[in-house]
Amino acid sequence: MGFSDWPLVIGHRGAAGLAPENTLPGFELAYQLGVSGIELDVHLVANHLVVIHDDTLERTTNGRGKFADLDLATLRRFDAGNGSTIPLLEEVLAQLPPGVGVNIELKGSQTAEPTAKFLAAYRELDVLVSSFEHRELTHFHRLNPQVRVAPLFHRWRRDVWQTVTALDAWSINLSLKIVNQTIIEEAENQGVKLLIYTVNDLSEARRVLGLGATGLFTDYPDLVTPDVLTDLSLFPDDNAHR
């Protein structure tokens, strides 16, 4: 269960295609649908880790503009969808069912330190911390080297493997737009897992798993399910996917 599953099916921002993203009901739906783990994005507001993707309010709430300087009470008055508030990280973790993994993406600046401190008190969690901000992730890793980390990449860079080594990364989390056979083979040689975002189509999901990816992030954990994906008759070579 959790991050030891194969294939790893991670509910992207909960179940972002089915319920308001990064909200408690969205995460709850993902658990009901049987995900291996959920993914969420954190920002720091008034010394609290809050779960929201953008650094502005308008796309996902009824508020407007940047929220970094708001106090928590004001932030929590906005509707993040169907009457839900923007959750605190601790609220999501409090309702996380046993055995379900959580991927915390450090989205906002200065999230490494509070996340590292916070997780030090939650040792039993099955957790992966990721970020596109590799400096923030490096800072996190120095503070809490016990927790698995994953640098995120939306385009290929020559220093990917250096980053992996420096972070002792558990996985690299790559955009579906850039993944290819060579990258997957190199990852295998480096002994690092590969998780692909965001895969909302079953044939794409089977393709990347067939190439050797370990798992994927999906907005539709009702469609892209471990059961459907592990129907081995659908793989051309059933040895090539772990």
Ligand code: G3P
């Ligand atoms: O971690 C995978 C994915 O969440 C990265 O992109 O923009 O959805 O946070 P984004």
Ligand code: MG
């Ligand atoms: Mg994310």
